[in-house]
Amino acid sequence: MNHFFDVSKMSAKQAQYEAQKIAFAPIVFQSVRVLRESGILKLLNESRLGMSIEAIAEQLSMTPYSVSVLLESSLSAGAVAKDGELFSGTKIGYFLQNDPMTRINMDFNHYVNYLGLYDLDKAVEQGKPVGLKVFGEWETIYPGLTSLPEKAKKAWFDFDHFYSDSAFEAALAIIGGDNRKRLLDIGGNTGRFSRLCAATLPTCHVTIVDLPEQLSVAQVEIEAAGLSDRIDTHAANMLDVAAQLPQGFDGAWMSQFLDCFGEEDIVRILSKVAKGIDDGGKVYILEPMWDRQKYETSAYCLINTSPYFTAMANGTSKMFNLGELTRCILKAGLVVCDIQDNIGFCHSLIVCEKKSKG
Known part of the structure; x- marks a missing residue:
């Protein structure tokens, strides 16, 4: 039952990448959280064709700069996907938006733990x-x-x-x-x-x-x-x-x-x-x-x-x-x-x- 977290077959390059994910984890967490709270993630999860930065910014009354920063950080986490100039939702983004356990865990870590840790x-x-x-x-x-x-x-x-x-x-x-x-x-x-x-x-x-x-x-x-x-x-x-x-x-x-x-x-x-x-x-x-x-x-x-x-x-x-x-x-x-x-x-x-x- 306890065969979790085995990284023994990971290459050095993969290990280095995983280490950077840990190093930047607080930034990615907050970027994805704000992506969810701002409504961007919901828009992308509901969009069939994808949306441009400008279209998202106009619909949510945000600046293109703010939208781009959140989207690009979230892209690195797999929460969104990019095809040309269009961004769309992913399976990860769906769970971040809709899965009760994910939402509850994220809110617990932000509101209860983040500053104190x-x-x-x-x-x-x-x-x-x-x-x-x-x-x-x-x-x-x-x-x-x-x-x-x-x-x-x-x-x-x-x-x-x-x-x-x-x-x-x-x-x-x-x-x-x-x-x-x-x-x-x-x-x-x-x-x-x-x-x-x-x-x-x-x-x-x-x-x-x-x-x-x-x-x-x-x-x-x-x-x-x-x-x-x-x-x-x-x-x-x-x-x-x-x-x-x-x-x-x-x-x-x-x-x-x-x-x-x-x-x-x-x-x-x-x-x-x-x-x-x-x-x-x-x-x-x-x-x-x-x-x-x-x-x-x-x-x-x-x-x-x-x-x-x-x-x-x-x-x-x-x-x-x-x-x-x-x-x-x-x-x-x-x-x-x-x-x-x-x-x-x-x-x-x-x-x-x-x-x-x-």
């Missing part, structure tokens, strides 16, 4: 999200999510929900098959999963554990959905060593949660979960692990999300592989009893139980 070197040295200062003086991004600039906030939640939402239905089928009655949703954010769980599994009661800032938003959504009798909340900062989890649950759910922490924190959190769930309880860990992907595209996206965690989110976490998470699970006193891959777009569901006392 300038300080990735400092974040790597210090083990802190140094780039986060472009938005505020929080220790991690999570308390500040609801206070981010509107476009950044939208891009962050769109990114988070796009990937997680695709996996919820399949994961709930597994949880429902295990007949869980009381479920902890740890790191439940605004309660998206919990509301779906309550609506899908009528005999399951859910408790969301998260920061107060997220729970205040979740509570509004829960009440609006008429689910206050099925979902409650418990405020806790899981980075706080003294933080306690409520007891008496036969299941714990964590969706894209453990990738928000370094390995030491993960072991500590999972140890609390292991102690808190009832005997016979199960722990469901939904994570997009790059080494469990079916396609190289998803592995590429996941690996390159890790620098966001380093520079912007917390300075210590990443998109983990299965070996890293398994190591943490075992140290916490849990055992892996099942792994289901290809859940949603790119997730795996790791189902754990307590280690037998015998």
Whole structure:
């Protein structure tokens, strides 16, 4: 499954070209993004015969100079094609304009990551999200999510929900098959999963554990959905060593949660979960692990999300592989009893139980 990113057969000339793509990547990214936002890409994707620079400039009230700069940079990326004096759309340009995943990834990287990643070197040295200062003086991004600039906030939640939402239905089928009655949703954010769980599994009661800032938003959504009798909340900062989890649950759910922490924190959190769930309880860990992907595209996206965690989110976490998470699970006193891959777009569901006392 993990045979991605093989460049062993690349010639020296090809390697040099690929190196230049990396060197100019920030410029190409912004050129193509502005090409999309300006409407040029849409025009070309809809044009059957192609369009000249002058025709595009006139239709969009832009200068020919501006259009030419964007088009030529985008040409180097394959986002547009050129035949004589006419430019047209390409398959790459089509996905840049119309593919939801591509649009969400691009917006996330522009509005959330772009400025802060300038300080990735400092974040790597210090083990802190140094780039986060472009938005505020929080220790991690999570308390500040609801206070981010509107476009950044939208891009962050769109990114988070796009990937997680695709996996919820399949994961709930597994949880429902295990007949869980009381479920902890740890790191439940605004309660998206919990509301779906309550609506899908009528005999399951859910408790969301998260920061107060997220729970205040979740509570509004829960009440609006008429689910206050099925979902409650418990405020806790899981980075706080003294933080306690409520007891008496036969299941714990964590969706894209453990990738928000370094390995030491993960072991500590999972140890609390292991102690808190009832005997016979199960722990469901939904994570997009790059080494469990079916396609190289998803592995590429996941690996390159890790620098966001380093520079912007917390300075210590990443998109983990299965070996890293398994190591943490075992140290916490849990055992892996099942792994289901290809859940949603790119997730795996790791189902754990307590280690037998015998």
